Amino acid sequence: MLSRAQEARVLEVLGDSPSGTLRTYCLEHLAAAVKIPPAHAADLVAFVRALRARGDCEARYGGFCDADGHDTDDLLVWRPDSPVEGEGTGSA
Numbered sequence: 001m002l003s004r005a006q007e008a009r010v011l012e013v014l015g016d017s018p019s020g021t022l023r024t025y026c027l028e029h030l031a032a033a034v035k036i037p038p039a040h041a042a043d044l045v046a047f048v049r050a051l052r053a054r055g056d057c058e059a060r061y062g063g064f065c066d067a068d069g070h071d072t073d074d075l076l077v078w079r080p081d082s083p084v085e086g087e088g089t090g091s092a
């Protein structure tokens with residue numbers, strides 16, 4: 001499990017983009033930005049999955065990582081431009 005502080009930093013890093021701009025991170029660079037050690041990479045993946053399930057982030061495999069400007073086949077995550085506020089929107 002990630003600590004609360006680490007989870008907060010993930011959200012901070014993902015949310016740190018100008019409005020109207022999507023900033024994508026591969027997991028490697030997201031972990032680097034949040035300073036999560038490689039030993040906790042699986043925890044980061046689990047947290048990203050949970051965020052995605054709640055609609056707090058988007059993720060897909062393959063694409064362009066804005067954090068370091070490279071293409072990747074691995075998981076990319078980003079914060080949607082209009083974060084879903086509240087719970088139970090029920091559209092899923």
Ligand SMILES: [Zn+2]
Nearest residue numbers: 026029065068
């Ligand atoms: Zn990257």
